[in-house]
Amino acid sequence: MNYHIPVLAENCVQTLDPHPGGVYVDATLGGGGHAKALLERCPQITLYGFDADSEALAEARNKLSDAAGVEYVHANFSRLRTELALRKVKAIDGILFDLGVSSHQLDTPARGFSFDREAPLDMRMDARIAQTAADVLNEATERELAGIFRSYGEEPSAGRIAREIVRQRGEKPIQTTKDLARIIDKVYPAGTRDALKAKVRVFQSLRIRVNRELEVLEPALRDAINILRPGGRIVVISYHSLEDRIVKTTFLEAAAGCVCPPRIPLCVCGRKKQLRLLQRKPVSPGPEETAANPRSRSARLRAAEKLMGES
Ligand SMILES: C[S@@+](CC[C@H](N)C(=O)[O-])C[C@H]1O[C@@H](n2cnc3c(N)ncnc32)[C@H](O)[C@@H]1O
Known part of the structure; x- marks a missing residue:
């Protein structure tokens, strides 16, 4: 390939x-x-x-x-x-x-860039970066998370997704791409086009934040x-x-x-x-x-x- x-x-x-x-x-x-x-x-x-x-x-x-x-x-x-x-x-x-x-990076499940493959939420282009995407999700405040989804993903439900992440991580740390995808499915009805688009926006914003792309x-x-x-x-x-x-x-x-x-x-x-x-x-x-x-x-x-x- x-x-x-x-x-x-x-x-x-x-x-x-x-x-x-x-x-x-x-x-x-x-x-x-x-x-x-x-x-x-x-x-x-x-x-x-x-x-x-x-x-x-x-x-x-x-x-x-x-x-x-x-x-x-x-x-x-x-x-x-x-x-x-x-x-x-x-x-x-x-x-x-x-x-x-x-x-290649997108299609390698272990890199954690894609929401449709079960993998650890990594998303670092450079393995020397200290914080993975999972670290950001588990360590950032609710406000910071909402800011990431809003600024880097233009996500309209940034606040609700951030709140759901903070609630979820109180029970168990967020570790995999599917953990995050499931959270988005709680905010947008699972299987809908809106849920799919939100996943694209949220995953993109997290990648931009992890790699400080902008x-x-x-x-x-x-x-x-x-x-x-x-x-x-x-x-x-x-x-x-x-x-x-x-x-x-x-x-x-x-x-x-x-x-x-x-x-x-x-x-x-x-x-x-x-x-x-x-x-x-x-x-x-x-x-x-x-x-x-x-x-x-x-x-x-x-x-x-x-x-x-x-x-
Ligand atoms: C779209 S791909 C480039 C593909 C390449 N032009 C080709 O023809 O194969 C982007 C590449 O840039 C790297 N990259 C993205 N942002 C970077 C940055 N700030 N510094 C260094 N490399 C970066 C990624 O790791 C990735 O390998």
């Missing part, structure tokens, strides 16, 4: 347009699908492949075993600047972020923009509106430059335009791609180019 089918791969390769001697970063290497496509287009590049998940890196190493210029970095992309500095990389020609989890995104995008060479490109694929909003805002701010109010005659903020946006609207996969890979349906790709004179 496929580890993960890379989404909008041709678009990523065309946009990043790798050239011999260029330095590129895949911030979310996963199974190495996008990286392979980049290396096939131009084998004479240096590629730094980051992933928080050591299993993903092992898979990518296997897939890219023929490629000479790949360095594997087992780190969260929040460490992009530090890890590249450690490797004496001062500027890069392109970077890709393909956010979220891979199909907190790390904006600073990492800023670091990536800063380290891009003039003419270098950044491509980001997101899979839900919360991520896409952060990408859109960060890009727009970097493309706007000065943020001083118009009534101030001289710029005091000192912000310069760093980016040129490559599209006004995000790119989505076409019908052929979504038919072949239904998980690509929610993908939104945004891309931008670093302007001259900024580094």
Whole structure:
């Protein structure tokens, strides 16, 4: 079975347009699908492949075993600047972020990402993270839990689900995916479409919280923009509106430059335009791609180019 089918791969390769001697970063290497496509287009590049998940890196190493210029970095992309500095990389020609989890992670029951497979509620991309999803459910206050479901899942019944979790864990700790799914079935009638959608939202929000997915995104995008060479490109694929909003805002701010109010005659903020946006609207996969890979349906790709004179 496929580890993960890379989404909008041709678009990523065309946009990043790798050239011999260029330095590129895949911030979310996963199974190495996008990286392979980049290396096939131009084998004479240096590629730094980051992933928080050591299993993903092992898979990518296997897939890219023929490629000479790949360095594997087992780190969260929040460490992009530090890890590249450690490797004496001062500027890069392109970077890709393909956010979220891979199909392999979702489909491996033991990782605890899916509510339809009985497994311990883990959900950590990186096994070095201290708190699992079960820990969060058993340790957070009712208010914190409701906040997680509301902010990261836009769950309308966040408060009722949080209350039910706190009641349930008073009797017995919540340990498995099915424990959580059963709790949601108490708030929404089991077997209904509403219950299914609520499970998607609650599991997604918990995953985002465990891996701090939204907190790390904006600073990492800023670091990536800063380290891009003039003419270098950044491509980001997101899979839900919360991520896409952060990408859109960060890009727009970097493309706007000065943020001083118009009534101030001289710029005091000192912000310069760093980016040129490559599209006004995000790119989505076409019908052929979504038919072949239904998980690509929610993908939104945004891309931008670093302007001259900024580094
Ligand atoms: C959608 S998959 C990438 C798939 C990859 N583009 C491919 O073609 O196989 C996302 C990957 O990024 C990793 N990941 C997600 N957030 C991360 C972060 N903040 N830092 C490092 N890796 C991250 C996940 O562990 C997962 O392997």
